[in-house]
Amino acid sequence: MGVIHFIVQGKGGVGKSVIASLLYQTVKELGFEAKAFDTDPVNHTLAGYKEFNAQALDIMDGDNIDQRKFDFLMEGLLELGENEHAVVDNGASSFVAFTSYLNSNDAVQVLQDAGHTVYFHSVLTGGQAILDTVQGLKFICLKITNAPIVVWLNPFFGQISLDGKSFENFKVYKDHSEQFSAIVAIPHGNASTIGKDLEELFARRQSFSAAIDSSLPVMVRSRLKKYWRELVEIISQAPFSQKSA
Numbered sequence: 001m002g003v004i005h006f007i008v009q010g011k012g013g014v015g016k017s018v019i020a021s022l023l024y025q026t027v028k029e030l031g032f033e034a035k036a037f038d039t040d041p042v043n044h045t046l047a048g049y050k051e052f053n054a055q056a057l058d059i060m061d062g063d064n065i066d067q068r069k070f071d072f073l074m075e076g077l078l079e080l081g082e083n084e085h086a087v088v089d090n091g092a093s094s095f096v097a098f099t100s101y102l103n104s105n106d107a108v109q110v111l112q113d114a115g116h117t118v119y120f121h122s123v124l125t126g127g128q129a130i131l132d133t134v135q136g137l138k139f140i141c142l143k144i145t146n147a148p149i150v151v152w153l154n155p156f157f158g159q160i161s162l163d164g165k166s167f168e169n170f171k172v173y174k175d176h177s178e179q180f181s182a183i184v185a186i187p188h189g190n191a192s193t194i195g196k197d198l199e200e201l202f203a204r205r206q207s208f209s210a211a212i213d214s215s216l217p218v219m220v221r222s223r224l225k226k227y228w229r230e231l232v233e234i235i236s237q238a239p240f241s242q243k244s245a
Helices: 016-029 067-078 092-104 107-113 127-143 171-179 194-204 208-212 218-235
Strands: 003-007 034-038 085-089 117-125 149-154 180-185
Touching: 003 016, 016 034, 016 085, 016 117, 016 149, 016 208, 016 218, 034 067, 067 085, 067 092, 067 107, 092 107, 092 127, 107 117, 117 127, 127 149, 127 171, 171 180, 180 218, 194 208, 194 218, 208 218
Parallel strands: 003 085, 003 117, 034 085, 117 149, 149 180
Antiparallel strands: none
16 A cells, blocks of 8 residues: 655654755656645745645644544544555654644554555764754653654764764664664765755745756756756665555
8 A cells, every 4th residue: 555654753853854845856757646744833835845745634722732633644644545554753852742632543554554655764863963853862762652754864963973883882772773764874975055055945845856957057956966867866775665566
């Protein structure tokens, strides 16, 4: 049946919505039908990409998160067709409430019993947020034990390294490596060229295909096209990119 991607991380501002947008665009590029859902109660970033026609889910009841409203998300996910993908962007402010909902309602099992494949995606970033994102990943590993986890390494804020060690030597990796389905290392180029191009692309909430076919300067479009080809090649190696028989 369908393939469901939950994008989760307890630390805000580390590129969660960017990864959701990259994942959505890649599965479309690889020939899959795809739907996008935005459950962030504060910033509907994924829904801001008008090309994606993402469904923004209102999960607030006044100033509080109403977990019952996640039922509407489940209804949409259960309707997925064969080899259709769903990308669900979840905000840092609803991270604990969402994982609590999934566990207390056996939601992952419900989706799996319906024939769907479920993945959880989390991001690690360098710089000052690295320890927070490691803790967020550890929390996911402890709370989500019945679905594979995809780790995205985002070097935008700095090298992803602790005491000179790469992610494969982190304690969280050694303790939970059997839960990790794939590690996606996001390409990192020159900050003043492709880095700036990407920053502006994401700020516009524009897809790679739209930007490449736009009236942007030739060299900007060329860099974005090259980066997009490299990114699709990396992501296409992950198990979730393969069509089921």
